[in-house]
Amino acid sequence: MIASAPLPSASPMRVSRLLLVTLRDDPAEAEIPSHRLLLRAGYIRRVSSGIYAYLPLLWRVLQKIAAIVREEMNAIGALETLLPQLQPAELWRRSGRWAGYTAGEGIMFHLEDRQGREMGLGPTHEEVITDLAADLIRSYRQLPVCLYQIQTKFRDEIRPRFGLMRGREFIMKDAYSFHADEACLRSTYEAMDSAYRRIFERCGLRAVAVEADSGAIGGSASQEFMVTAEAGEDLVLSSPDGRYGANQERAVSLPADPVPLEISECRELSTPGTASIEALCSGHGFDPTQTVKVLLLLARFADGGLQPLLVSLRGDQQLNEVKLANAVATRQPPCGGLLDITPLTAEQVEAEGLKPLPFGFVGPHLEDAVLKGARRWQPRFLRLADPTAVDLQRFVCGANATDSHLAGAAWGELTPAPEAVDLRAAQPGDRCLHDPFQRLEAARGIEVGHIFQLGRKYSEALDARFTTEGGVEEALWMGCYGIGVSRLAQAAVEQHHDGAGIRWPVAIAPFELLIVIASAQDPLQVSLAEQLYERLTAAGVEVLLDDRDERAGVKFKDADLIGIPWRLVVGRGAAEGRVEVVERAVGERRDLEVDAAVADLTAAISRQRSRRPGV
RNA sequence: CGGGAUGUAGCGCAGCUUGGUAGCGCACUUCGUUCGGGACGAAGGGGCCGCAGGUUCGAAUCCUGUCAUCCCGACCA
CATH class of the missing domain: 3.90.960.10 (YbaK/aminoacyl-tRNA synthetase-associated domain)
Incomplete structure (x- = not known):
């Protein structure tokens, strides 16, 4: 999988040709709303536990997310690349992670090739990239450099869960930066931090950055980006004043004062x-x-x-x-x-x-x-x-x-x-370290991004060195930065849905506008809808046309379910040149003249479409 | 891996206790009537009842094994 193909061109996109299969009943396998909705609305199909087919509608969503990620990565000077998924065990042995990732509760799919060589299916790419860096980077003059890819990752999760939320095969953007010194690493880390905030904001997600544990990746500072949602797998503790937030795994707090024990001897x-x-x-x-x-x-x-x-x-x-x-x-x-x-x-x-x-x-x-x-x-x-x-x-x-x-x-x-050693779990209600009058509050979150300052852990293990300005050989300083692209898509649904279906933010919606022909039997409605399709497409709007010969009710239900943010209904007002405009998230309907509707939609959509500021 | 549950048509389910050769709703096909919020009628198609053994004259149903899926815990984007 490579998330780089261009979006389909302006050729008419018709629901009748989209292989759209929606389900009326909730599939029994899905527990949380986003998983149910993605299955019901025809975005995904399960192939095996934790392994999903991304159907055409979702593929468009994923590509839109990838495009935003790409823009923001490119904007901070990161270089797109594509690394192998099949990786030699030898590389992982050198970093010391082969055993940990394959034995016991190890998470790496691994296999032997016909020569008996051991290989792993990449759960992450620190080893490959560091080995490449060792090969390519000789001098401080080449630094800093940051490479990223948008790639399918494989992790043999102990328990795959919730559809795309915790899959065994999933799409991730991962970036790796290389530096001559720690200060430079820190500044790229800061740049990533702000790029990540822009990415989530542009995708229409409410996300918070919290202190995190570095886990198996290792390294020093690390920060997670959490999309707040009931179905989140992580517990986030934060102070009401917004100055402190951390994953509970990492969170610190002031413990309650002990009650003195009035016993003087044992x-x-x-x-x-x-x-x-x-x-x-x-x-x-x-x-x-x-x-x-x-x-x-x-x-x-x-x-x-x-x-x-x-x-x-x-x-x-x-x-x-x-x-x-x-x-x-x-x-x-x-x-x-x-x-x-x-x-x-x-x-x-x-x-x-x-x-x-x-x-x-x-x-x-x-x-x-x-x-x-x-x-x-x-x-x-x-x-x-x-x-x-x-x-x-x-x-x-x-x-x-x-x-x-x-x-x-x-x-x-x-x-x-x-x-x-600090070993205690901070709890909601504990007093905060920075201000004892603030008490930690708990919220659930979906981890959609994680950035790490790795330091020299991998460069030392894999002998990735460069020559400094002073002519000395030193290990590279490294950072790594991940975004769960497919997880992000589902997190967006988790945060944006209602009883009737999905409510995609415009920036990542598979289409921006759905034109519904109320009655495909009425030639007048059909021709007006086709005209509007042409006009709006020409105006740069991504339009999907529901031309199916179904009853209007069926098309409206499906429209709510698949969640395209704007809907234009060509119905009984067609003869008078009137159409209905509905914003999915708000639900408000307006009856407008055709020209007014076109003007309105193009203006509203381009306003809501996320663009890089200044682009 | 430990604990719990479930496998019957594409989806949701009944039938299993008490064995007699498979059914309902939705979806699908055809025809007619309908036509702005998941229409109605008629006629159809689709199942090795997860798989393998066993018990029995006979197994979706009872027994044993196995595989798969989901939920609760440890892992993570």
């Missing part, structure tokens, strides 16, 4: 059957902020390493697994990459040949000795704690013996305080 507390924080607090009159809960987990690494984790959190806090994974990954770099982290189970402990652990009564002082003799695990815990736990003077925690807790324990006395 004593044991009999707590039969009290294995949860709630039970402990309600049974013994503690506040959750006075407790420390200990989570035992197991980190699995690409090299086969298994590292037990002992994580301490204040009892009222929730673990943010993304933050934990990042903390673990940076502390155990030589293990070939972190595959996953899962809670430790009693069965696993037994399988290691270890004595049972007092799950539900574990305290932070659990000794490494309990791991002695483990078959495959590292024999010591990686100990991490959230600052909310480390900051407690006295606290209640498990006594490492079933049915027993400690009250009044203190770090130092009990066990040395573990390394403090």
Whole structure:
């Protein structure tokens, strides 16, 4: 797939010739409105789980989005290119991502060619582009440079979902920038940030930029662009004043102040059957902020390493697994990459040949000795704690013996305080760091774009170097920038629809205007509609003509469903030279003289059509 | 992968409990009447009841296996 073919020319586009198949009933497979509507209105068909055919109407939408993306990328000096989808494993081994992307919950489709060479179907293109950069870029004089492509990506998603929202094959714009220094990277990152804002705005989407986790891509700063919608898969936390917004994976906040614990020395507390924080607090009159809960987990690494984790959190806090994974990954770099982290189970402990652990009564002082003799695990815990736990003077925690807790324990006395790392999940209602009088609000969002400052992670791994002005060889600074083009199309539907169907923004609608012939039996209506088709097309409007010999009601229903933003009905007023103009999003109907209708439509549509400012 | 559910005509579904050789609505074809918000009547076409075994005289229906799809969790544009 290459999203670069020109839109069909001004040759008459007739619904009768469009292979338009709309469905009256909702397909059972679709859950969210945008998925249902795209299927019902004849925009997509499912071929396999997470794999869709983009039918002619949607293809026009995708090309319009691609055109806007292209304009904005070109405007900031990015160069369009097209990279291979089939990529050699060797390249991915060099970046250290082959195992992580293919083993375990790996997301890369991979295969062997007839020679037995391993290949992967590109889920992303950092490796290919960096290798090319290494080949092409020799000197600082060639920098900075930014390449992008609009390309089909393949990801063997653990769970494809919601039509185009999370497909296994999808269209993405990805851009990669190369720089001689970090300051230059930052300025391209800023330029991308504003280009992205323009792209989403021009596409008619309400999108917000939020701080994000860099995930498997890696790198330092990263920002996501979220289209706000109920059906969004991500939770965005933001401050009412608009100064802070972050994906919950990444969000930070001020925790509630703990209730002081009025116990001056540590004593044991009999707590039969009290294995949860709630039970402990309600049974013994503690506040959750006075407790420390200990989570035992197991980190699995690409090299086969298994590292037990002992994580301490204040009892009222929730673990943010993304933050934990990042903390673990940076502390155990030589293990070939972190595959996953899962809670430790009693069965696993037994399988290691270890004595049972007092799950539900574990305290932070659990000794490494309990791991002695483990078959495959590292024999010591990686100990991490959230600052909310480390900051407690006295606290209640498990006594490492079933049915027993400690009250009044203190770090130092009990066990040395573990390394403090931010591991807690910020929650809606938490106070904001920048202003404690602001409280975080939650909203759901669809991630349609993500920009990263990668730094030198890939250039170092793939040895992509250039010669500086001073004649020294250095690794390139890199950024990467993605937009889910097909996802964006569906996100637009999610944000712009009503009970009757889609309401495309003009800028990305498959057509700008639909001319409906109320009665295809009436030669007068037909000829007036054909004339209007010619005139409006000549005036530069993208027109679709519904010339089907259907009852008017059927055509109106289909018109609402497929959601073309403007509708011109040639009906019983045709003899008097009057037609009806309807704006889909507003629903208001106006009865106009033909000339007035043409003037009105061309003016309104060109006003709504998104153009680059100044072009 | 773990948990839940579903596979019957292009789409939505019934039939399965209690085995007897498949039905409804929409869509499709033809004819007639209708004709500005998913018309009506008549006549048609379309199904290896997901697939493979088994039980039985006989299986859409019971049993076993398998595949696929969807939903809830970890992943991401």
